[in-house]
Amino acid sequence: xxxxxxxxxxxxxxxxxxxxxxxxxxxxxxxxxxxxxxxxxxxxxxxxxxxxxxxxxxxxxxxxxxxxxxxxxxxxxxxxxxxxxxxxxxxxxxxxxxxxxxxxxxxxxxxxxxxxxxxxxxxxxxxxxxxxxxxxxxxxxxxxxxxxxxxxxxxxxxxxxxxxxxxxxxxxxxxxxxxxxxxxxxxxxxxxxxxxxxxxxxxxxxxxxxxxxxxxxxxxxxxxxxxxxxxxxxxxxxxxxxxxxxxxxxxxxxxxxxxxxxxxxxxxxxxxxxxxxxxxxxxxxxxxxxxxxxxxxxxxxxxxxxxxxxxxxxxxxxxxxxxxxxxxxxxxxxxxxxxxxxxxxxxxxxxxxxxxxxxxxxxxxxxxxxxxxxxxxxxxxxxxxxxxxxxxxxxxxxxxxxxxxxxxxxxxxxxxxxxxxxxxxxxxxxxxxxxxxxxxxxxxxxxxxxxxxxxxxxxxxxxxxxxxxxxxxxxxxxxxxxxxxxxxxxxxxxxxxxxxxxxxxxxxxxxxxxxxxxxxxxxxxxxxxxxxxxxxxxxxxxxxxxxxxxxxxxxxxxxxxxxxxxxxxxxxxxxxxxxxxxxxxxxxxxxxxxxxxxxxxxxxxxxxxxxxxxxxxxxxxxxxxxxxxxxxxxxxxxxxxxxxxxxxxxxxxxxxxxxxxxxxxxxxxxxxxxxx
Amino acid sequence: xxxxxxxxxxxxxxxxxxxxxxxxxxxxxxxxxxxxxxxxxxxxxxxxxxxxxxxxxxxxxxxxxxxxxxxxxxxxxxxxxxxxxxxxxxxxxxxxxxxxxxxxxxxxxxxxxxxxxxxxxxxxxxxxxxxxxxxxxxxxxxxxxxxxxxxxxxxxxxxxxxxxxxxxxxxxxxxxxxxxxxxxxxxxxxxxxxxxxxxxxxxxxxxxxxxxxxxxxxxxxx
Numbered sequence: 001x002x003x004x005x006x007x008x009x010x011x012x013x014x015x016x017x018x019x020x021x022x023x024x025x026x027x028x029x030x031x032x033x034x035x036x037x038x039x040x041x042x043x044x045x046x047x048x049x050x051x052x053x054x055x056x057x058x059x060x061x062x063x064x065x066x067x068x069x070x071x072x073x074x075x076x077x078x079x080x081x082x083x084x085x086x087x088x089x090x091x092x093x094x095x096x097x098x099x100x101x102x103x104x105x106x107x108x109x110x111x112x113x114x115x116x117x118x119x120x121x122x123x124x125x126x127x128x129x130x131x132x133x134x135x136x137x138x139x140x141x142x143x144x145x146x147x148x149x150x151x152x153x154x155x156x157x158x159x160x161x162x163x164x165x166x167x168x169x170x171x172x173x174x175x176x177x178x179x180x181x182x183x184x185x186x187x188x189x190x191x192x193x194x195x196x197x198x199x200x201x202x203x204x205x206x207x208x209x210x211x212x213x214x215x216x217x218x219x220x221x222x223x224x225x226x227x228x229x230x231x232x233x234x235x236x237x238x239x240x241x242x243x244x245x246x247x248x249x250x251x252x253x254x255x256x257x258x259x260x261x262x263x264x265x266x267x268x269x270x271x272x273x274x275x276x277x278x279x280x281x282x283x284x285x286x287x288x289x290x291x292x293x294x295x296x297x298x299x300x301x302x303x304x305x306x307x308x309x310x311x312x313x314x315x316x317x318x319x320x321x322x323x324x325x326x327x328x329x330x331x332x333x334x335x336x337x338x339x340x341x342x343x344x345x346x347x348x349x350x351x352x353x354x355x356x357x358x359x360x361x362x363x364x365x366x367x368x369x370x371x372x373x374x375x376x377x378x379x380x381x382x383x384x385x386x387x388x389x390x391x392x393x394x395x396x397x398x399x400x401x402x403x404x405x406x407x408x409x410x411x412x413x414x415x416x417x418x419x420x421x422x423x424x425x426x427x428x429x430x431x432x433x434x435x436x437x438x439x440x441x442x443x444x445x446x447x448x449x450x451x452x453x454x455x456x457x458x459x460x461x462x463x464x465x466x467x468x469x470x471x472x473x474x475x476x477x478x479x480x481x482x483x484x485x486x487x488x489x490x491x492x493x494x495x496x497x498x499x500x501x502x503x504x505x506x507x508x509x510x511x512x513x514x515x516x517x518x519x520x521x522x523x524x525x526x527x528x529x530x531x532x533x534x535x536x537x538x539x540x541x542x543x544x545x546x547x548x549x550x551x552x553x554x555x556x557x558x559x560x561x562x563x564x565x566x567x568x569x570x571x572x573x574x575x576x577x578x579x580x581x582x583x584x585x586x587x588x589x590x591x592x593x594x595x596x597x598x599x600x601x602x603x604x605x606x607x608x609x610x611x612x613x614x615x616x617x618x619x620x621x622x623x624x625x626x627x628x629x630x631x632x633x634x635x636x637x638x639x640x641x642x643x644x645x646x647x648x649x650x651x652x653x654x655x656x657x658x659x660x661x662x663x664x665x666x667x668x669x670x671x672x673x674x675x676x
Numbered sequence: 677x678x679x680x681x682x683x684x685x686x687x688x689x690x691x692x693x694x695x696x697x698x699x700x701x702x703x704x705x706x707x708x709x710x711x712x713x714x715x716x717x718x719x720x721x722x723x724x725x726x727x728x729x730x731x732x733x734x735x736x737x738x739x740x741x742x743x744x745x746x747x748x749x750x751x752x753x754x755x756x757x758x759x760x761x762x763x764x765x766x767x768x769x770x771x772x773x774x775x776x777x778x779x780x781x782x783x784x785x786x787x788x789x790x791x792x793x794x795x796x797x798x799x800x801x802x803x804x805x806x807x808x809x810x811x812x813x814x815x816x817x818x819x820x821x822x823x824x825x826x827x828x829x830x831x832x833x834x835x836x837x838x839x840x841x842x843x844x845x846x847x848x849x850x851x852x853x854x855x856x857x858x859x860x861x862x863x864x865x866x867x868x869x870x871x872x873x874x875x876x877x878x879x880x881x882x883x884x885x886x887x888x889x890x891x892x893x894x895x896x897x898x
Contacts, residue, residue, distance in 0.1 A: 655894035657833075658774050661825045668821070672794045 002059045002076060005048035009126065012041030016119030020112040027111040031102045034115020038095035038122060045088025045126060052081025053500050060132070067135075069193045075132035078504045079267075083129045083259045086348045089486065090252045090355045091122050097359050097479025098244040100472065104366055105242065109154055114242075121147045121248065128256045134183040134193035141179065144256070145172040145224075148249055152241045164236035171233040175223030179260075182216040185209050186268060198268040210269060214277055217264045218284070225257035227318065228288040229630045231311045235295070238310065239303030239371065243362025246303060250310045251355035255347055258317055262340075266508040271328055275424065278325030285322050286434045289315030289441040294598060297448045297591055298626050300584045301371045302361045305452060306354065309397060312441060313350040317343045319434055320412045323419075326427055328509060334516065335418050337509035338527050341501050341517065342411035348497075349404040349490055353396040356483035360390035363476055364456065367469040373455050373584045375465055380457035382469045387457045389480035394449040396487045399442050402537035402544070404490035407525065409442060410535060414527040444591070451587045462578045492538050494518070494525050585624060592626070600627040685733040686805045689850075692726040693809040696846060697788070700819045700839060704780045704826070707770050712835050713758045720750035723842050730806055730849055738857040739849070745864050746845070754838065754871045761875050762831060765882050772889065775826040783826075784819050791815035802851070809850035816843030830878045830888045834871065841867055 016037030020030040052059065058077035065071060076084070098118070102111060124144035131137040149172070153165035183193065189205050190197040205213065219230070226234040238250045265273065292311030299305035324339025363386040364379065365371055380387040396403040399410075416438065419431030461467040471477075490497055495518055502514040519526040519534050526534030569576055592599055604623040610616045652663075699719035706712050724746040731739030762768065775783065791814040799807050820843055823836030845863070848855050855863070878888060885892040 657890040657893055658825050658828065661821070665818075665821050665825055669790065669818075672790075676794050676797060 002048060002051045002055060003061075005044050005051060006059070006061075006074075006076070006130075008044035009041050009048055010123075012037050012044060013119050013123035013126075016041065017116045017123070020115035020119075023112065027102075027106045030112040030115055031099060034112070034119060035095045035099045035102070038098075038119050039092060041119070041122065042088045042092035042095060045084055045091065048076070049081045049083075049085025049088055052076045052084065053078050053503050055081075062132075070135040070139075071133045071194065072136055073132040073194065074127075074130040075195065076130050078507060079259070079262060080129050082344065082348070082501070082504045083255065084126055086255060086351045087122065087125050087129065087252050089348075090248065090351045090483075093352075093479045093483045093486070094244050094247050094355055094359065095479075096482065097247075097362070097476050100475030100479075101242070101244050101359075101362055101366060103473070105154075114151070114154060117147050117151050118245065121151060121245070121253075125248075125253060125256055129259055132195045134187065134195065134198070136193075137195075138176070138180065138183065141256075142176060144253065145169075145176065148241075148245070148253060151245045152237050152249075154242050154245075155240070158240075161240045164233075164240035168233045168237035171223050171230070175220045175230075178216045178220030178223075180220075182213050182220055182264065185213045185216070195263075195268070205269075210273075213264070213269065214273070217261060218280070221257035221260045221264075222284070223257075225254050225261075225314050225318075226288075226311050227284050227314060228291045228311065229634055231288065231292070232628075232631050232635060234311060235299075235304045235307040238307035238358075239301060243303070243358055243365060246307075247355040247358035247362070250307055250358055251351045254310060254314060255351060258314070258321075258343075258347055262321065262508065265325065266340075271508065271510075273325065273329060275326060275329045275427065278322050278327075278329055279427065279430065280322075281318050281325055282322030282430070282434055285315045285318030285320075286437045287315070288312065289319065290437050290444075291598075293441050293444045293448060294591075294595060297444060297451070297588050298599065300373050302364065302373050302376075302452065302456065303358070303371050305373075305448065306357050306361060309357075309445070309448070310350075310354060312445065313346065313354065313397070316409060316412060316438065316441070317346050317350065319343070319438060320346060320408075320415060323412070323415045323431060323434075324509070326422070326431070327415075327418075330422055330424070332421055333509045333511040334513050335415065335421060337502075337505040337511055337513045338411070338418070338517065339415040340505040340508055341498070341513070342408060342415050344501050344504060345411055345494075345497065346405075346408035349396065349408045349487070352483050352486050352490065353393045353403075353405060356389060356393035356480060356487060357397065359476070359480045359483065360386055360393060363390075363472045363480065364469075366472050366476070368463075368465040370463070370465050373452065375463035376456040377462040377466050377578060377581065378458065378460045379466060379469055382466075383457075383471045385471055385477045386480065389477075389484045390457070391453060392484040392487055394453045396491070398446040398449045400446070401535075402491050402540040404487050407491055407494050407535075407537055409438070411525070411527065413438060414533060418527065447588075447591065451584060455582070455584050455587065459581050460576070460578045462581065492541060494537065495523065498525065598629070600629065601625070602627065682733075682805050685729075686808065688729055689726060689733070689806050690808050690812075692722055692729060693812040693846060693850075695722045696726065696842070697812050697815060697819075700816055701781065701784060703835060703839065704784050704819065704823060705777055707777070709762050709768055709770060709829065709831050710759060712770075712832060713755045713762070716758075716835050716838055717751050717755040719839065719842055720746055720755075723846060724751065726809070726846065727849055727854070730853060733805060734853055736853055738860075739854050741857065742854060742860045745861070749864050749868055750838070750842070753868065757871055757875050758831060758834065761878055765878065765888060767829065767831065767888055770827055770829050770832055772828050773826055774828060780822070780826050783822060787818040787822060788815040791818055804850070804853065806850040806853070809846060813843050813847035813850050816840075816846060819843075828889045828891055830874075830881055830890055833890065834874050834878075837874075838867070838871070 016034050019037065020034040023029045023033065058075055060075050062071050062073040102114070105111060105114065121144065124140050124147055127140040128137065128144055131140055149165055149169050152168055153161055155161050185205070186198040187193055189203065189209070190201045223230045238246045241249060265271070289312050292308050292315055296305050296308035296312065299308060320339050320343025324336045324343065327335035327339055361371070363383065364376065367383060368376065392403070396405040399405040413435055416431045416435035419428050422428050498517050499514050502512055506512040517525055517527060523538055524534045524536035571580070592601055602625055606621040607617045608619040610618050696719055699715050699722065703712050703715045706715060724743040727739050727743040727746060731737065731743065792811045795811040795814055799810055802810070817840050820836045820840030823839060824833045827833060827836065854860065881890070882888055
């Protein structure tokens, strides 16, 4: 069954890569062919993921190659199967959406090429997950990075897009360098690039080498995951890509790094590590979560805002994993499994709601041709489907019950609060602090999505673009609707999700906790025991519906018959215009004030007066921007250093052919002399 | 095996090699471009003689073919191409040099000493009757390289490159009684194509800069 699903997946993606360019000049056929293949492949991927999670033994397969050390080996264990499932679920919805969305690009971009790359992107991500050979992994990892780079620069006429692509390319290659270092450490010890050898080395790694592997993997995969302070490429690259690709990059691609981190730490390093490893992950997670959401708040570009939220959510995932690692260190496997489970639950949730939100942003872009929230407004009436789906996504990412985001964040909270089981006082203090940071993060995320949804969909349209917006085609609505349904399902049915996740965390932590997490026949989730803390999302949903019904009932009883009278909103006697609305800048002004130490805002107010009098202003100009701290103090100095060094070295590049020959000649003579 | 005393054979090979080296010095000392090309043809003739001599002394017959190819391609075809280039571009003299002739000759002398110094530990290890030519071969390579550095005109740089190639060929003969035939044929073909391409490119340089002076190419740098 698994083999069949795997072969089907490979065949469909290959067809999706090869066929679209064979129909030049027929963009519609190319679009249907490319996304049809991707849909079929994703269905096979879902099948593969589910069967892989349920299978009793991992699937192994290998093709030898002519290159030494390289083997096209794959292995599908529960961990890999879970990520394949995540990728395929998001891939399915996004491909359906793309059927409609790509119409935007007809005649502007080569659809056949885009379709090929899109399929290649999905295929390379899947291969990254199931690769079982270090060499093979690096090849598909690089493939994933390069294909996504090409997709990012789809609209390369735009200078900003080219800059974003270049930034992404450089960052991802710095990351790859560190990943290669990680694998070389294992290779040096085992003499093989096979993951099986990494897993069971003949001699365990020396302590120093293990630490080096830990740090190199954290940096290498951290770049892809977008952890602070390596996140800087993310808000440039993700918005620059076409929306359906952004959805995959932000929702799924960064998760391949989470997968790889788990693979390295729990599989290759055997889940044995000093406490400070887990603490580092926790600290990185907390920093990413808080800073991600805080920068997201200041963004008025909807897609950049979402990209910053990916930083936040990666942080939340890492909080769960970090807590799990700490518990693992102190021999508390059940709690370790809980932390990992929480992190993985948030992983799949984020993949779904982030993809949904990016697709929603794509729909707004499709309808209004702008990403600037200040130019939206009043879109709910014009685009009710998109608005409703976006609302589901926003509620999920803001972790409001009873959605999926709430369940997983709640589990992360619980695993952080269980720190009282730890023997070390320092960590006993640190985990609740991380929980407090997570709480702040959630609150800010709520504010952020109140802003995003409110400004985009409510009140009056602020621009001609928004006034003329129309609902998007059916395929796009279908893609978003599917994801919205999946978000609701994952929130309401933890009893289905938790046992599946338990099959992933069981082998990693060495203990199954399904029975402990699920209570009341699976209708409630309780990390420790039912009395201490438990929660039931279906019950919350029922209660919310009941309360709403109750409110209506009371209104009907006490208020008499509902009468509807349509009249204009009262505006102090002035006709209401969009200029009176809350702006995005205004909305976040209080938060900006509170956290001005971090944002370091620059505010400029220029007033131009009438010639006759100083008391009447002719024009006022308000300018505001926040300082990109990491870019300014961490990246710019490095770039400047290398530019300066290159400038110094430039004097040897005269362009004179004779001189170049002389360099070679002198080198040759010196080498010959040293050889004697 | 021919009826010649191996000792005399070695002497003869050394003599021919020495003549090769002498032509190198002549090329460095020469200002007229067409004379440079003629000297290169002469050098190729000596190289062919050396190769034929080695073939005669050792009985490795495919070296005769290599010698014939040397005469044909390096002695006749390539010099003709280069002369065509010189004629068409109307450059007869190397007016500017990076290193003037006396200094160049001194440096070449130093390079020969260097070559002998470097190969000194290697030569006694060999057992071929041509082994002493190895030092000369290296000296020719170095002088060819030096010619490319010292001269500014593209044509002389090509000559320098071809001299290096001759040195390498002599080195192969000296160190291993020549390469396998297929490799040798490949090398001849490469050199021929390279000189054709170089001929075209010198035209291009002339068109672009109104001169064959390669130091003009500095304007191409960023």
